Amino acid sequence: MLLINLAVATAAIATVIVVQLAATLVLAYQVRRFIPVWIEHHPAQFVIARSALLSFAILFLGHIVQIWFWAGLYIVLGEFTDFETALYFSTVTISTLGYGDIVLSPDWRLLGAIEAASGILLFGWSTAMLVAVLMRTWQGALQRHQSSAAAMRSIPSAMRAEGIDE
Numbered sequence: 001m002l003l004i005n006l007a008v009a010t011a012a013i014a015t016v017i018v019v020q021l022a023a024t025l026v027l028a029y030q031v032r033r034f035i036p037v038w039i040e041h042h043p044a045q046f047v048i049a050r051s052a053l054l055s056f057a058i059l060f061l062g063h064i065v066q067i068w069f070w071a072g073l074y075i076v077l078g079e080f081t082d083f084e085t086a087l088y089f090s091t092v093t094i095s096t097l098g099y100g101d102i103v104l105s106p107d108w109r110l111l112g113a114i115e116a117a118s119g120i121l122l123f124g125w126s127t128a129m130l131v132a133v134l135m136r137t138w139q140g141a142l143q144r145h146q147s148s149a150a151a152m153r154s155i156p157s158a159m160r161a162e163g164i165d166e
Helices: 001-043 044-075 083-094 111-162
Strands: none
Touching: 001 044, 001 111, 044 083, 044 111, 083 111
């Protein structure tokens, strides 16, 4: 049974990594598409708040898909008879909360531990992406603010050079 557990776990991990990668790629696309436009046309606070919300929504959706995948797997394996219980178990397991009020049978308990281990890594991946997006957004907004301020400071000297009174 150990080899079957490991084979199922390997396939499950590969699947959730693909889901996480997809969420990461969607986020990267959205960052390249929207954030430069937002930085150009909106105040820094708006841009940072909006990019944080967009990033969180995309990454959280990826985790929801992963939780639902694990729950569906537990149903297929016969560990739970209803999806609500499977979803609850998967959520507390992947988040490493692990209440222990619902447990897997001895045949599949290793799978629950592997789901928890993957949850730690995948939530860490999402955290790293969120920080990276916010740092990039902050740096872009700061650079725009600095270049705008420099341009504003150069206006009086340009006016003087043209002989225009301030």
